[in-house]
Amino acid sequence: MKTARNKPINIIIFLLFIWSTPGLAGNLPFEIFQPQANLDTTNRFYKAYPGLEYNVRLAVAGGGFPYQFALTNAPTGMTIDARGEISWANPAESNTPYQVTASVTDSEGASQSVSWTITVTTTGFLFVDALNGTTTDQGGTGTLSNPWKTMKDVYGGDDYDSKWSSDYQGSFVYWREGEYILDAFLENCSTSNCHVPWYGNKPKVWIAYPGETPEINFNSSGRDGYLLFTNNTSNLYLDGFDFNLSNNSRGKGLSIGNNGNITIRKNTFRGLTNCWSGGNNSQLFFSNGGNGQYTSAQDNIASESCGYWLLGYASPKTVVENNHITTxxxxxxxxxxxxxxxxxxxxxxxxxxxxxxxxxxxxxxSGDIEINFNLIQMSQSSGPALRLFSSDPSGPIYVNRNTFVGQAVAWHLSDTKGPWEFTQNVIINNAASADKITRQGTVDESRLLISDNLVGDLSDNIVNSQGELTAEYIHFIGNRGHQVGGIIDSVFANGFE
Structure with missing residues (x-):
């Protein structure tokens, strides 16, 4: 029997910027990471389905933050907001691709732009509907009007031979509301490393159907494992899912061998409860299986993890932006x-x-890591908001314009590391040091560059419970901490009815 959908309510209120306010001079090269130019329709930015909203977001690094975004060439009806999010509510099918150019201007007046094309077509799209779809065996075809029902349908089966099936390689998949279990092919289950091997011969662009939030359950109906994306993961794109690890036995969610041009966006991560020392237990893991560039993890929400939300190996040129860890x-x-x-x-x-x-x-x-405009609020001032411990030798780490309610720790900083720069932050904890930065191990003070931070104890009432500067310190807005101009920190809420 067909069942009605419980539509989710997703409320996300992001940073608003006042551009006239002084920003932060750049430490890294000013570059647009997403999208990249000269790709093809296997990349999410380059293809849209007629009548379904096209929604993507630019990922930008370096230069002076905040940025201004603009579309200098775009189809009618396409818009871009102050965060670089592009929306096109009703793409119309066309015989020729649409041309798009987006520009970004940093707070110092430098500009970068990127151009790409969007092909609007029904070709190369698949649909799966856990509530109202039909399995392949029962006649489902994976179209909008006759969608599939399960992950097994998208994968092409649940046996070893299906692992190598490439029938739907390069396709985009729209996932509709409902729960999807790991009923595709599982391997290595006898070695406690049970996973679905999602290779490059499978569809790598997963998009939640507009207005809906499909759940991927990693431990349900006897199907217990994680998703391993490997063997050519370039152009992997996961947008809009509820990833429920559901106490799976391996203690991993998404494990990705990064081959470049990867986007993880607008997802919810929860339910990681099995962790052990050395297990790299994480909801999102960029592993050593690749060394691809241009990765973005934006606008995700995470809770319920005994390990990491994001664990990163070998993924140069990555933007981790506007994510919210709630517990x-x-x-x-x-x-x-x-x-x-x-x-x-x-x-x-x-x-x-x-x-x-x-x-x-x-x-x-390591090196060239920029940590800026983050709001980190530990429930106890002894909690470590930031801890730096890098390889030897290593390059610079820039910690600028953050609000830390909790410990800031510099751990084992030698003369062959860094420098580590702390500038224009708000740092609030009960550390004994005057600069509120705790040293652990041997720290070469000449490699620890500290300037223009606003620091104090919890009793100084520098910020309120929302992390905003209080009335006594409001004149520091735009010059110390994460607030830009008159804005308030990012606030995220997510609920269902």
Missing amino acids: NIPLPIGPKSGIQNWTIRGNHIQGQTDGGAIFIQEFGT
Whole structure:
């Protein structure tokens, strides 16, 4: 029997910018990471379905933040907002691709632009509907009018041979409301590493149907595992899902061997409860299976993790932006090995952590990491809001314009590391040091560059419970901490009715 959908209510209120306010001079090269020019219709930015909203977001790093975005060439009805999010409500099918050019101007007046085409077509799109769809075996064809029902249908089966099936390679999949279990092919289950191997021969663009939030359940109906994206993951795009790890036995969610041009956007992550030392337990894991550039993780919400939300290996040129961690997670954001040119910006992390809300724990060559405009609020001032511990030798880490309610820790900084720069932050904790930065191990003070921070104890009432500067300190808005101009920190809410 067909069942009605319970439509989700997703409320996301993001940063608003006042452009006349002084920004932050850039430390990294000013570059647009997403989209890249000269790609094809296997990339999400380059293809749309007629009549379904086309919604993407630019990912930008370096230069002076905040940015101004504009469309200098675009089809009628397409818009871009102050965050670089592009919306086109009703794409019309055309015999020729639409031309788009987006420009970004940083706070210092420098500009970058990127051009691409959008093909609007019904070709190369698949649809799956857990509530009202039909399995392949029962006659489902994966079209909008006759959608499939299961992940098994999208995968092409549940046996070993289906692992190598490439019938739908390069297709985009719209997933409709409902729960999807891991009923595709599972392997390595006898070694406690049970997973669905999602190779490059499978559809790599997953999009939630507009206005709906499909749930991927990692431990239901006897199907217990994680999703392993590997063997050519370039152009992987996951947008709008509820990833429910549901206490799966391996303690992993999405494990991605990064081959470049990857977007993880507007998803919810929850239910990671199995963790152990050395297990790399994480809801989102960029593994050593690739060294691709141009990755973005934007606008995601995470809770219920005994390990990491994001664990990063070998993914140069990555933007981690406007994500919200809503509950106690031991290690919310953890760039760990081979980290080069990462921008961690505008994230809101609440609760209590063990290792650090942002923990640079570098076991490979690191450098050029920019951490700025984040709001991190530990529930106890002893909680580590930030911990820096990088490889030897390593490059610079820039910690600028953040609000930290909790400990800021510099751990083992030698003369061959860094420098580590702390500038124009708000740092609030009960550390004994006057600059409120806790030193652990041997720290070469000449490599720790500290200037123009607003610091104090909790009793100083510098910020309120929302992380905003209080009336006594309001004149620091736009010059210290995460607030830009008259804006308030990012606020996220997510509910269902």
